[in-house]
Amino acid sequence: MIEPRRACPIRPAGTGALVALALVLAAGCRAPQPPAAEADAPQVVAADGVLCDLTTTLAGSAASVSCLLEPGDDPHSFALTPSDREELEGADHVFINGLTLTPQLESLRDRDNVTWTAEAPGIKPVSLKDIGHADHHDDHDDEAHAGDDHTGHDHDGHAHGDQDPHVWHNPTNTAVMAGVISARLQLLAPDDTAGLDARLQQAQVVLSDLDAWAEQAFSTLPSGSRTLATSHRAFASLADRYDLQDLAVIGAHGSGDLLRPADLANLAEELRSQGVTILFPEQTPPGKALQTIASRTGLPLSDTALLADGTAPGSSLVATFVSNVCTIAEGLGGNCDRPAGDALIERWQAIRTER
Missing domain, CATH: 3.40.50.1980 (Nitrogenase molybdenum iron protein domain)
Incomplete structure (x- = not known):
């Protein structure tokens, strides 16, 4: 109840x-x-x-x-x-x-x-110290920041300790x-x-079958297309489970770093060198910083935002996971079995309704 x-x-x-x-x-x-x-x-x-x-x-x-x-x-x-x-x-x-x-x-x-x-x-839990991020502001001291023109922040509030708390993505x-x-x-x-x-x-x-379903979806990814580039470090557990490279595009500490024009000039080459083919937003519409990165690098933004911090309104944890997996797999050039995913959603709902 x-x-x-x-x-x-x-x-x-x-x-x-x-x-x-x-x-x-x-x-x-x-x-x-x-x-x-x-x-x-x-x-x-x-x-x-x-x-x-x-x-x-x-x-x-x-x-x-x-x-x-x-x-x-x-x-x-x-x-x-x-x-x-x-x-x-x-x-x-x-x-x-x-x-x-x-x-x-x-x-x-x-x-x-x-x-x-x-x-x-x-x-x-996955150690965030082991997760990659795009170092687009290295070698800049504090004085160099003064007076620079900056791209706006993406403020999602993702500031964590040393471990990714979003463990349910596994x-x-x-x-x-x-x-x-x-x-x-x-x-x-x-x-x-x-x-x-x-x-x-x-x-x-259901959760065991959900895991196997996701494994099958990610097995369809083309060779060299396994980099999950998101705004912040919210999907480390998913990436670790399904052998993806988790890349935090905006910053290592999650609350949104200032993006300088000089950084953006080098970011496209860096992202492509790490196999990034698409950027996955975690909010709708995408944050200003991520939109700017997409515009300057020529990388597309996923039409569907990933849901990082819980469940979608009116939905369940299984339905949210299915949506995230399909968005990632299809965005990276693979596919997911949506009818099978929908069946898992219905099985999860049945547990609740049967009481």
Whole structure:
């Protein structure tokens, strides 16, 4: 049972419909009051990333799940409101991604009723120190910056620690997170263990099949076309899982670096030397800096933005992953089996609806 502050029903969506949904803000709506018989269910808060969809799918009617962030919200710039703090205080348990995905929630580190799902044993976060980026401002000291003409920033708020917190872009990590969440839910609702375990098993089968589906899609890429060039380092886990080269075009630290004309003059050769054939935006419309890079280098921008920080409004984590994989695979010259992807989306939705 999901009971978010402004809960909108998640409906099954094919990959075509997902793109349109990602361009529209979720309409505000209020969840109906739960029946009295359900009011005694454990109160759980799923904080960020894909945790709202994952926890709700696994919980069924065993827990009342409230989602701190709406689909499409930016976890990096999220700020707690007084009502958010009240909601967290009243929760029996809180699930947070961790790895500094949502800096505002780091203050909850000393709480006993919080599970940091992306930091659990078995999760394989990727070190950002090992990820490439286009060094378009090396050898410039601070004084050289003064008075220069600069291209505008892309401010997406992607500032992380040493590890990529977006671990769910690797379905094997998501499966581990599912196990961690389900185990905690079973402690909170021991009378519902059978149903919780059944939903977990179904979810992990879908996630395993999703991983195999993505592997097949990326196996169709032409030789030499495996560089995933995005604005920031949000897809390191996906790139690591499927043997892609992850390249952060705008900057190594994610919040958007100043782009100087001198840098742009050298950027085209650098990107092409690393096998970049297309740039993938993470927002619609693409940020000004990425648009400028595309214009100056002659590299095309993907028509479809990747969804980095959670799920698309009105969608699920599986539908969002399918959309991202198809966008990347097709953008790099390969293909994806969209009907098979849609079938996985429907199977995931069925877990939620069967309760």
